Amino acid sequence: YATSSYYSWLILNFGSYCYFSEKEMLLLLNFISVFAALKSTKQQRLRQALLRRNCAVGNQSLDNLNDSDLKNFIVDDKHGIIYCYIPKVACTNWKRTLIALNYSEPYPDPMSFKHNWVHQFERFQHLNDFPKRFDVYLFVLQAKLKHYTKFLFVRDPFVRLISAYRDKMLNYDQYFYEGYVRLILLLYEKQTNITYNHEVAKKQGLQPSFYEFIQYILDPQTEKKEPFEPHWRQMYRLCHPCFIEYDFIGHQESLQEDAQELLKILKLENAIKFPSSYENMTSVDSVMDWFQSVPLEYRRKLYRLYEKDFKLFGYRRPTELLDD
Known part of the structure; x- marks a missing residue:
């Protein structure tokens, strides 16, 4: 099937060679708009159907939410x-x-x-x-x-984890340093006599490795104290898509x-513009690079921990990280 992007390209590149009357051009642009809307609506239906299918097991009620x-x-x-x-x-x-x-x-x-x-x-x-x-x-x-x-x-749950690590473990403020970074360094690097000040820590180059961050997430003791910090808590636990x-x-x-x-x-498309995003989207190769330091056994445990997010929201199982 022809796509809307193809027709956009056709207009931009062949406008000087092909003659379109004003009426024909309007009809073509309207087709592009309708095609994109139908494609998008179908995509939303698929995403919602996937949620319903994966949420079908168990008794889901608002009464379960506190x-x-x-x-x-x-x-x-x-x-x-x-x-x-x-x-x-x-x-x-x-x-x-x-x-x-x-x-x-x-x-x-x-x-x-x-x-x-x-x-x-x-x-x-x-x-x-x-x-x-x-x-x-x-x-x-x-x-x-x-x-x-x-x-x-x-x-993508693993890409989100990488983003959380880069933001909160490498570019930490006092809150994340004191509550998480320092603890990870004490637990998994066995460092002692570590400063309590995040600015001093940054000057000293203190930062946990990605593998240590994953160890912390997988450690059974972590959630015995309190639920995961929201930046790495599972998405379904934050937004409860099986209840709402x-x-x-x-x-x-x-x-x-x-x-x-x-x-x-929302009928707001002409009233406000959503800001452009300049965040570097992590590629599959880049994800592989991040996980190279993480043993296969830990990758598989991590997938099991975030498996519900992968399945509910339609993200593929990253076989390149999980299979021998």
């Missing part, structure tokens, strides 16, 4: 939106966009809001902020979940196209 399970759900009553954010999956730019939408039109440029500022929890209303009297709370919760447009964006029926499931790998489609669904 207050802390709803921390990652941002509510925008003005536009009827619920966004479940997943760290390391474009959440900074989606938060910027949602903040901009809370201003009057014309909306400000989302990029005008600073990175650290948009991550302050109190900037948003969350799904667990509503009255806690159980009958009222459940009524409000169910009404919003039924009538609002609910969306999330996901990412999402209207839109975006992928980091097709971020700009998916973001544009979502804004169209």
